Structures are given as structure tokens and as C-alpha cells.
Amino acid sequence: MTELAILWSILLAQVMLALAMGLALYRMVKGPRAQDRILGLDTLYINAMLMLVAFGIRTANTVYFETALIVAVIGFVSSIALAKFLMRGEVIE
Amino acid sequence: MSHLTDLPSWAAILVCALLLLGAAMTLIGSLGLIRLPSFYDRLHAPTITTSGGTLLVCLASILCFAILQSRWIFHELLIIFFITATTPVMLMLLGQAALYRDRLEKPRDVPQKPVPLSMADSQ
Amino acid sequence: MRAWFPYPLLSTALLGIWLLLNQSVAPGTLLVGLVLSTVLAWVAVKLQPKRSHLNRLRTIAGFVLLVAVDILRSNIAVAGIILRSRGQAVRSGFVSVDCDLQDENALAVLACILTATPGTAWLEYDSRQKKLLVHLLDLEDEPAWRRTLERYEASLKEIFQ
Structure with missing residues (x-):
């Protein structure tokens, strides 16, 4: 009984996270200007990281948590690089 | 599903509640990304995802595996540490970049850079 | 050593x-x-980062607790704003505040706290005129927010003196 409840709530949480990823993806594809797209990408990778943590709770596999850690660090670096490009790219123009 | 059956029922309820609450916070943050009208408003939305959502989901995981004692919980602690340390830096830089671009392209909508005192005197 | x-x-x-x-x-x-x-x-x-000395562990602990409670409260407030924002427009805007923290590291900590709190976003600091430009999601809260900022400044000055 408990097992069934926890499985269903993990599934529900994953559906919510997937929906959140879809919303962030929508903002990234549509977003009127470049800064909106970067903000969407940033939210997208954080949502993806949380999704990996949810998978980790479900399977108790350490690989998911390591992947989530790597996604968190690499996403930060890429967002910083993109935001820096927004400032520098305009200076050169 | 061997490991989840070992959870006592009070812990299972707590883990479920934390996980669902965290996922709901994440969803609200991403919803704000869609609903809020201007870019500077949208800049506030991801902070809900990072502060509320990440913390709650990672707490659920910490609680689950601390009770089961099947693996170490340091990964979640590191995830919380990295996310809380990095997101403000990223959002600050993005806000500055957006402000810089808006000042060049549509100067009416955003506050201008304050004039330095020495220049204001000479004018 | x-x-x-x-x-x-x-x-x-x-x-x-x-x-x-x-x-x-x-x-x-x-x-x-x-x-x-x-x-x-x-x-x-x-x-070559600027050195600063941390002191008063008790003040630091109290400050961390205060910030955590504030972040929790504004999480709930901003979630409410987003959920209610379908019909009416959000009253948001830029606010310029005076801020005279001397220590660079204290300013960095203040910037991270303000940005990590939902509802406030740090945009710019002019070190010559000591003006801080912040974007607030809810302008109705502005007086309360200014009081919070003053409290943060006082604690940070005490910690990074």
C-alpha cells in the first residue's frame, strides 16, 4: 500500500516536472529576445536536474545523482558564458 | 521496487509530501516564466524553482536515503550547495546584460545609468 | 605557514x-x-581578492536564519503572485536605493541574498554614488522591503567590519 502510494506520487511529481520543462522549453523557443531564451534554458536545465533526482529516488541508483550534479555545474557555466556573450557581443558591434 | 518497500509509512508520507511540494514549486516557477509580462518580471520566476523546488526535492531524497541507509546523501547536499551558490550569480549577470542591451535599444523603458558626479559638474 | x-x-x-x-x-x-x-x-x-575578516559567529547564525525565513516567506508570496497573475497586470518596477556598504565581499553577499530571494533582483551597483538599482516584483511591498534591506545592511556591517 505504502509502496503504491509512493510510486504514484513519484510519477505525479515527474509529470509535473516534465510539464515545467515543457513550459521552460516554450519560453526558450518563443522568447521574444535573446535574454528570454537564456532564462528559459537556465530554468530548463534546473528542471531537468530535478527530474534526474526524482528518477534517483525511484531507482536508488547513484549514477542519477552524479549526473544531476554534473548537469547543475555545466548548466551554470554555459548560462554564464551566454550571458557574458550578450554583453560582449554588443560591445564589438 | 525493493528499496521503497522498506520505508516506514510515516517516512513514506513525508517523502511523498516533500517531493510533490517541490515539484509543484518548480511548476509554479516555470509557469511564471510563461505568464509574467516583461523580461524583468520573468527574472524572478526561476528563483522559486531554485530555492524552493530544488531544496524540497533534495530534502525528500535526503530523507528517503537517510532512513534506508542504502547510499550516502552527500550528492544532494552538494547539489543544494552548488545551486544556491550559482543561480544568483547567473541571474545577476543576465539582468545586467539585459539592462545593458535595453539601454542601447529602447532607453525609455529602463532607468538610465546615473551620471558620474564629475561629469555632472562640468555640464 | x-x-x-x-x-x-x-x-x-x-x-x-x-x-x-x-x-x-x-x-x-x-x-x-x-x-x-x-x-x-x-x-x-x-x-587578488579583497580580504575581509568574519567575526561574531552568533551574529552570522542569526543572520542566516533571518535570511532563510525571508526567502521562505517571499517564496510563498511570489508563488501567490504568479498564480493570481492571469487577469490583472503585475505591479512591478525598478527601485533605486542608497547603500553604503564599504566591504566588497559584504556587497557580494548582499547581491547574492537579494537575487536568491524571489521577488527582488539585483541589477546594478554604482560604487561612486553608492546607489543600488533593484527590480521588485511587487511594488506594494516597497516600504517593508526597504526596512528589510536596512536590517541586512546593519547585520552585514557588523559581520564584515
Whole structure:
């Protein structure tokens, strides 16, 4: 009984996270200007990281948590690089 | 599903509640990304995802595996540490970049850079 | 001792993160971690960060608690704003505040706290006129927010004096 409840709530949480990823993806594809797209990408990778943590709770596999850690660090670096490009790219123009 | 059956029922309820609450916070943050009208408003939305959502989901995981004692919980602690340390830096830089671009392209909508005192005197 | 370990706090934190990432205290891991943390602290000397001294552990603990409660409260407030924002427009806007923190590290901490709190976003700091430009999601809260900022400033001045 408990097992069934926890499985269903993990599934529900994953559906919510997937929906959140879809919303962030929508903002990234549509977003009127470049800064909106970067903000969407940033939210997208954080949502993806949380999704990996949810998978980790479900399977108790350490690989998911390591992947989530790597996604968190690499996403930060890429967002910083993109935001820096927004400032520098305009200076050169 | 061997490991989840070992959870006592009070812990299972707590883990479920934390996980669902965290996922709901994440969803609200991403919803704000869609609903809020201007870019500077949208800049506030991801902070809900990072502060509320990440913390709650990672707490659920910490609680689950601390009770089961099947693996170490340091990964979640590191995830919380990295996310809380990095997101403000990223959002600050993005806000500055957006402000810089808006000042060049549509100067009416955003506050201008304050004039330095020495220049204001000479004018 | 100071020449070998210019930033003891940074070295210890790096070593701690390295050991947590590897999840072992085997001699090899420990050795690599020690070498890494020492060498990276020398790299940090080249960056020439401003030194500041932390004092009053009790004040720091109280400040962290205060910030955590504020972040929790504004999480709920901003979630409410987003959920209700379908019909009416959000009253948001830019606010310019005076802020006379001297220490660079204290300013950095204040910037991170303000940005990590939902509802406020740090945009710019003019160090000559000591003006701070912030974007607020809910302008109705502005007087309360100014009081909070003053409290943060006072605590940070006490911690980084």
C-alpha cells in the first residue's frame, strides 16, 4: 500500500516536472529576445536536474545523482558564458 | 521496487509530501516564466524553482536515503550547495546584460545609468 | 605557514568538496585533494581578492536564519503572485536605493541574498554614488522591503567590519 502510494506520487511529481520543462522549453523557443531564451534554458536545465533526482529516488541508483550534479555545474557555466556573450557581443558591434 | 518497500509509512508520507511540494514549486516557477509580462518580471520566476523546488526535492531524497541507509546523501547536499551558490550569480549577470542591451535599444523603458558626479559638474 | 596556505578557509572548503565528490578517504584521494586545494589557493592569490575578516559567529547564525525565513516567506508570496497573475497586470518596477556598504565581499553577499530571494533582483551597483538599482516584483511591498534591506545592511556591517 505504502509502496503504491509512493510510486504514484513519484510519477505525479515527474509529470509535473516534465510539464515545467515543457513550459521552460516554450519560453526558450518563443522568447521574444535573446535574454528570454537564456532564462528559459537556465530554468530548463534546473528542471531537468530535478527530474534526474526524482528518477534517483525511484531507482536508488547513484549514477542519477552524479549526473544531476554534473548537469547543475555545466548548466551554470554555459548560462554564464551566454550571458557574458550578450554583453560582449554588443560591445564589438 | 525493493528499496521503497522498506520505508516506514510515516517516512513514506513525508517523502511523498516533500517531493510533490517541490515539484509543484518548480511548476509554479516555470509557469511564471510563461505568464509574467516583461523580461524583468520573468527574472524572478526561476528563483522559486531554485530555492524552493530544488531544496524540497533534495530534502525528500535526503530523507528517503537517510532512513534506508542504502547510499550516502552527500550528492544532494552538494547539489543544494552548488545551486544556491550559482543561480544568483547567473541571474545577476543576465539582468545586467539585459539592462545593458535595453539601454542601447529602447532607453525609455529602463532607468538610465546615473551620471558620474564629475561629469555632472562640468555640464 | 601563511605562505603555504594563503587562504585556509578556501583550502579547507575545496578539500571538503573533493572528498565529498569522491566519497572516500583513501590515502590517494586525500593526497590529490591536498595538492589540489593548496595549488588552487595559490591561484586565488593571483586573483587578488579583497580580504575581509568574519567575526561574531552568533551574529552570522542569526543572520542566516533571518535570511532563510525571508526567502521562505517571499517564496510563498511570489508563488501567490504568479498564480493570481492571469487577469490583472503585475505591479512591478525598478527601485533605486542608497547603500553604503564599504566591504566588497559584504556587497557580494548582499547581491547574492537579494537575487536568491524571489521577488527582488539585483541589477546594478554604482560604487561612486553608492546607489543600488533593484527590480521588485511587487511594488506594494516597497516600504517593508526597504526596512528589510536596512536590517541586512546593519547585520552585514557588523559581520564584515
